[in-house]
Amino acid sequence: MHYFDYAAACPIEEEALSVYIHASKNFFGNTGSLHDIGTDAKRLLEHCRERIAHMVGVEKAGIYFTSGGTESNEIALRSLQALRPNRSVIIAGGEHASIQYLVDQWEEEGVSVTRIPFTEDGVLNMAVLKATMNDETGLVIMQHVNGDIGTTQPVEEVNQLCDTYGALMHCDCVQSFGKKDLRAVSKVVDSLSLSAHKIGGPTGIGAVYIKPSLNVPPKTPSPAHESGMRPGTVPLPGVAAFTEAAGKSVDNLIENQRKISERKRWFLERMQECRESFRVVGNGNAVVGICLKGVEGQWAMLEANRLGYAFSTGSACQAGKTPYALTAMGMSKEEAKTFIRISFHPSHTRQEVEGLATVLKKTIHAHNLV
Numbered sequence: 001m002h003y004f005d006y007a008a009a010c011p012i013e014e015e016a017l018s019v020y021i022h023a024s025k026n027f028f029g030n031t032g033s034l035h036d037i038g039t040d041a042k043r044l045l046e047h048c049r050e051r052i053a054h055m056v057g058v059e060k061a062g063i064y065f066t067s068g069g070t071e072s073n074e075i076a077l078r079s080l081q082a083l084r085p086n087r088s089v090i091i092a093g094g095e096h097a098s099i100q101y102l103v104d105q106w107e108e109e110g111v112s113v114t115r116i117p118f119t120e121d122g123v124l125n126m127a128v129l130k131a132t133m134n135d136e137t138g139l140v141i142m143q144h145v146n147g148d149i150g151t152t153q154p155v156e157e158v159n160q161l162c163d164t165y166g167a168l169m170h171c172d173c174v175q176s177f178g179k180k181d182l183r184a185v186s187k188v189v190d191s192l193s194l195s196a197h198k199i200g201g202p203t204g205i206g207a208v209y210i211k212p213s214l215n216v217p218p219k220t221p222s223p224a225h226e227s228g229m230r231p232g233t234v235p236l237p238g239v240a241a242f243t244e245a246a247g248k249s250v251d252n253l254i255e256n257q258r259k260i261s262e263r264k265r266w267f268l269e270r271m272q273e274c275r276e277s278f279r280v281v282g283n284g285n286a287v288v289g290i291c292l293k294g295v296e297g298q299w300a301m302l303e304a305n306r307l308g309y310a311f312s313t314g315s316a317c318q319a320g321k322t323p324y325a326l327t328a329m330g331m332s333k334e335e336a337k338t339f340i341r342i343s344f345h346p347s348h349t350r351q352e353v354e355g356l357a358t359v360l361k362k363t364i365h366a367h368n369l370v
Contacts, residue, residue, distance in 0.1 A: 001305075001308055001309070001310055002308055002309045002310065002352050002355065002356065003310050003345075004309065004310060004311040004342045004343060004344065004348075004356055005310050005311055005312045005341075005343055006198075006286060006343040006344065006345045007147055007150075007175060007198070007286065007287055007312075007341065007343035008312060008343070009197045009198070009203065010197060010198060010199060010200045010201075010345070011200070012197075012200060012201065012202055012241070012245070013200035013201070013244070013245050013248060015244055015245070015248060016200055016201050016202065016241040016242070016244045016245040016248075017241065019237075019240050019241045019243075019244040020202060020237045020238065020240065020241035021237075022240075023044065023236055023237040023240040023241070024237040027040060027041045027044050027236055027237070027240070028041070028236075029041035030233055031045045031225070031233070031234050031236060032224050032225060032233070041236055044236060044240060045065075045234060045236055045239060046060075048065075048239050048240055048242075048243040049063050049065070051243050051246075051247065052194070052207055052242075052243055052246060053209075055177075055182075055246055055247065055250045056173075056177070056182050056183075056186050056192070056194070056209060057182060057183035057186045057187060058186045058187075058192075058209050058211075059211075059212050061212045062209045062210050062211055062212045063207055063208075063209055064207065064208050064209075064210070064226045064227065064229040064230065065205065065206070065207050065226060065234055065235075065239050065242075066205075066206045066207060066208055066226075066230055067204050067205065067206060067230075068195050068196070068197070068203070068204060068205065068206035069096070069098065069172070069174040069193050069194070069195035069198075069206050070098035071206065071208075071230065072174075072193035072194060072195070072206045072207060072208035073096070073098045073099050073102070073170075073172055073193045073208075074098065074102055075208050075210075075219065075229060075230060076170050076191035076192070076193060076208050076209075076210060077099065077102055077103075077139075077141065077170055077191075078102075078219075079191065079210055079214075079216040079219075080139050080168045080170055080190060080191055080210075080214075080216075081106070081111075081138070081139055082216075083138075083168060083214060083216070084138025084139055084167070084168060085138075086138075087136055087137060087138025087139070087167075088111070088112035088113070088114065088136050088137050088138060088139075089103060089106065089111055089112065089113045089114070089137075089138065089139045089140075089141065090113075090114050090115075090116060090129070090132060090133065090137055090139070090140045090141070090167075091103050091113060091114070091115050091116070091140075091141045091142070092115075092116055092118075092124050092141065092142040092143065092153065092328070093115045093116055093117045093118055093324060093325075093327065093328030094118055094122070094143070094146050094148065094149075094323075094324045094325035094327075094328040094329075095141060095142065095143055095172065095324060096143065096147060096172055096174070096324075097324070099141055099172065100324060103141070112136075114132050115328075116128050116129050116132065117328050117329070117330065118151075118325065118328040118329045118330075119329070120329060120330070121151070122146060122149045122151040122281070122282050122284070122289075122325060122329055123151055123152075123153060123154065124142060124153050124154060124158070126154060126157060126158075129158065129161065130161065133161050133164075133165050133167070134165060135165055135166070137162075137165050137167045138167055138168065139167060139168050139169070139170070140158060140161075140162050140167050140168070140169045140170075141169075141170050141172075142155065142158060142169075142170075142171060142172070143171070143172040143173075143174075143175065144171050144172065144173045144175070144176040144180070144182070144185055144192075145173075145175040145176040145179070145180065145284065145285050146175070146282070146284070146325050147174070147175045147287075147325075148282065148287075148289060148314050148323040148324070148325035148326065148341060149281060149282020149283075149284065149287060149289040149323075149325050149326075149341075150175075150282050150283065150284030150285040150286060150287025150288070150289065150343075151282055151284040151285075151325075152176075152180070152284055152285065155171055155185045155188065155189065156184060156185070156188055159188040159189065168190045168191075168214075169188070169189045169190050169191075170189065170190065170191045170192065170193075171185055171189040171191070171192045171193075172192070172193050173185065173186075173192045173193060173194055174193055174194060174195040174198055174206075175198065175285070176285070177194045177195075177198070177199065177246070177249075178198070178199035178245075178246055178249030178250055178253070179199070179249070179253070179256070179257070179260075179285060179286060180253075180257075180285065181253065186209070189211075190210070190211045190214060191208065191209060191210045191211065192208070192209045193206065193207075193208050193209075194206050194207045194208070194209075194246075196238070196241070196242035196245060196246070199245050199246060199249045200245040200248065200249065201238075201241055201242040201244075201245035201246065202238045202241050202242065204235070204238060205235065205238040205239060205241070205242045206242075207242075208229070210229075216229075252346075255346075256346045259346035260285070260286045260344050260345075260346060263344045263346075263348050263350075263353050264283065264288055264344055266350055266353045266354060266357075267288065267342070267344075267353050267354075267356065267357050268280070268283075268288070270353075270354050270357035270358070271357050271360070271361070273361065274361050274364060274365075276293070277292065277293050277294075277295075277364045278290050278291065278292050278293060278364070279291045279293070281326070281329070281331070281339065282325070282341075286343050286344050286345070287341060287342070287343045287344075288341075288342045288343075288344070289325075289339060289340070289341050289342075290339070290340050290342070291331075291335055291336075291338045291339050292338045292340065292364060293338065294338070294367070295338055295363070295364055295367045296337050296338060297313040297337060297338050297339045297340040298313055298337070299367065300340055300360070300363050300364070300367070301313055301340060303363045303366070303367075304356075304359050304360060304363055307359045307362075307363075308359075309355070309356050309359050309360075311340055311341060311342045311343075311356075312340070312341045312343075313339060313340055313341065314326075314339065314341055322336045322337075323336070323339065323341075326339060342356070
């Protein structure tokens with residue numbers, strides 16, 4: 001099977017897997033234990049925390065390891081919202097399901113929530129945001145890179161508005177960490193979320209950053225692990241493997257970006273032979289989003305899967321539903337049904353990429369003959 005769904009999950013990198021095994025065998029102690037084995041584990045944990053903080057460009061004291069992007073988002077949002085309990089929340093319309101569901105819950109509980117649409121290009125509509133924000137705005141939530149269509153959002157510009165009105169800002173960086181330089185973003189936000197399995201780390205590990213100067217209180221009665229920001233013993237082998245994968249991604253960031261751009265160009269060039277049969281609706285970072293004219297994305301995905309190629313119709317956390325990004329762009333439900341998401345990786349060969357284009361063209365042609 002040729003895999004083109006790297007925005008959903010990546011196979012673990014060999015180096016990260018080796019680190020996981022090594023840490024499991026040699027740093028198995030509980031990081032809260034006071035004997036030498038526990039102390040060695042604690043030392044490795046803090047080394048990983050320092051490395052992740054350096055890669056992101058933030059203070060080590062603000063990094064907490066979690067089970068992944070969803071938990072990181074929830075910890076950050078609940079922490080920030082508690083600091084502005086009586087003020088409104090603004091959310092970008094294309095946010096990840098983990099954020100959408102939590103904000104929906106807040107709205108049911110009486111919190112004032114405003115959703116800002118995207119432009120036709122899949123970027124936050126700044127004119128609407130500027131007209132919406134005021135002194136009652138307490139929290140603004142937005143992704144750095146959208147997971148459905150790959151567009152980079154104007155985080156720094158939004159932060160200027162947050163500063164004007166005294167609002168806090170959370171940024172979901174799950175799709176951008178290890179693929180873009182986060183330092184310009186991390187220095188202006190109050191919290192951000194990361195995930196390991198998007199960059200070749202193990203599933204079930206992530207991190208959240210919350211600015212230490214906010215003095216957010218612990219979330220659990222016992223602050224034995226991660227300063228009480230989450231319960232449970234820290235899964236150190238996973239943290240170590242996450243750190244290894246992140247380091248490899250960050251160290252090779254520029255070259256990986258070049259390779260991704262090259263592979264997307266190969267794909268789109270080969271697809272030009274049937275350019276009347278599709279429309280590109282997102283072409284940012286490692287993602288190409290396409291609407292197929294007259295062909296349901298779900299059908300195309302299943303047919304391509306039968307032929308040995310795997311891609312998706314949007315975020316795995318929203319499978320079977322219209323991607324939030326498309327709704328935020330004002331796309332009709334009928335056109336949204338034709339959407340597919342293809343996400344690339346530097347390891348893809350030209351043969352694989354052009355093979356995907358060939359299969360997709362065959363799939364479109366076969367559907368049109370029905």
